[in-house]
Amino acid sequence: MDVSDILASQISKHKSILVEKDVPLDTDVGFLTVTDPSVVDKESYDHDREAYLQSTARDGIQHLLAALFSLPTLPSPEGPLAQLPPPTTQLPRAKPLPKPKPPTKWQRFARAKGISSQRRDKKIWDDERQAWVPRWGWRGKNRDEETQWLHEVPANADADHDPSKEARVARKERTAKNERQRLQNVARAQQGRTTATATGTQVDRKRDINRTLATTRMSTASMGKFDRVLDGEKKLRGVKRKFDPIEKSVDAEKSANLALIKQIGNGAPGGSSLKKVKRDGLDSESGGNGGAGGVVNVRKAVRFASGGQGAAALARKSVVGSGSDGRQKRRGKR
Template sequence: MDVSDILAERAEKQKSIAVEREIPLETDTGLLTVTDLNPIDLESYNEDLEAFLQSNARDGVQALLNALFALPSTPSPDGPVAKLPPPITQLPRAKPLPKPKPLTKWEKFAKEKGISHRKREKAVWDEEKQEWVNRWGWKGKNKELEEQWLAEVPANADTDHDPSKIARKERKTRVAKNERQMAQNVARAQGESATSGPSTREQRKNEINRTLATSRVSTASMGRFDKVLEGEKKSKGLKRKFEPAEAPVEQEKAANLALIQRMEKEPRQKKAKKDTVDGVLNVRKAIRATSGGRGSVALGKSLKGGRTKGKSRR
């Protein structure tokens, strides 16, 4: 192979690597993207679609590889390593950027005082069981006093003193307090400042009380045995009234007869449907108007006699 053949081979190789387009391809190495702004050649597109797409994809990948190998690189056991530059293309977003989450009352206080927050682990070490247990939830460490089989009872305690029930009530009180504070944080995050007018402040207070009342009745006992917090008002609601299980015979007989009479009565809606023909003519009303309010019998007699009794109507 002479020198001319070597030069021709190198030129052919460089030609296969170089990507020449009428409009140069836009390469963003930071996002590893290539944008082709050239118009589509309809003749090549219609002639062989698959070959046309493969050719464009090959040129785009080749342009991206050329840009990547042009970056400064450092050698490594796996080959040269290059650091990608920051992206230069602004990609559109389907939705706006999320707003920063407002700070809670404790987070604001900790930020002002310089208190660093440390996230508590979900699992804690139990010395008695010698294993990791959940801090909250099922078989949680916070229910230890409720589930233990032996508990210390004070000397001056009542006869019905139950440490497990007391521990459970205290835990439920803490849960209700946390829910109330969470509702306050949600109301504060909605943009209602502490210096707002009395109407807005009263509205926020009512919303918090309503949320607390809803969470109260979500328990199995409908909040009947939950401890009332300090300053919390008793929730008002409709009280269901039940008839006594035992009643006099006369009263029960009268109630049953009244029920039967109500069942035998024909509803007014059904009467109106019977009186209507095709939803246009009200027969009962027409008879009442023609007979002067005397009914269908009087109307029949008057028609046989040749005249209508009663007031004449026009």
């Protein structure tokens, strides 16, 4: 019996699932996306646009479905689920990557010591109740000691000894300690996050505190000499003077001397403002008196000459009097 006819008729019933393209299609199964990089056929596009768009889409989707249906599947209550590979197209994220949490003090210690901590379960087995109960919180196991109906009382206990209350206080203390440690960890993490700026301010703060402390210690009647010394308090030390080495290289000596000469020429840049004002005053006086060298006090001389009226009045007078004294006139203009 020849079955080839039957087979052929069976095959002809089904349309082909093969897609033939000149340029291979680019599928991204993870994003259920297929890209057809071939150039658009202008003739068929112009002839019947909608039919052309639909046929290209069909070919592409057939290709994508072939890839999807050949994926490994896992059974589920709804039906088989195809396991998708991770997508190949890179799309931008909506939010930046999560930052790793800074380790707590205990975690750091454990890592340094090589302690591998296992997570404690939230639930704990209660033999009396024959059930898993929470370790802490509502109906927590850590309250058993307070709520038990019978307490052991030590022989030397006070008359008002309340074991239940004591257990409660101890538990509250543990909770408070944990909270305190948590806050410290948070603060440490916060500090670590801004390390670059924090170190600068921290150093400044330390220096300020030291300076304030030194000032207060010196600010007593005996300038700190007869004050009561606290335990572990160190002797206050001033700034130690430092001297340059006597022998220097020729270059270093030369440059240092040149810098000194330059300072003399310009007026010391590091000098106090008072000195600067004084020097400025001297300069202007010597300029005004034509090199008299500050022997005459200009301000007093003006006051004397104008009879207490001031430089402006003197100038007016000298203009009216057609310049009786050249020297006074010049001064008046200033």
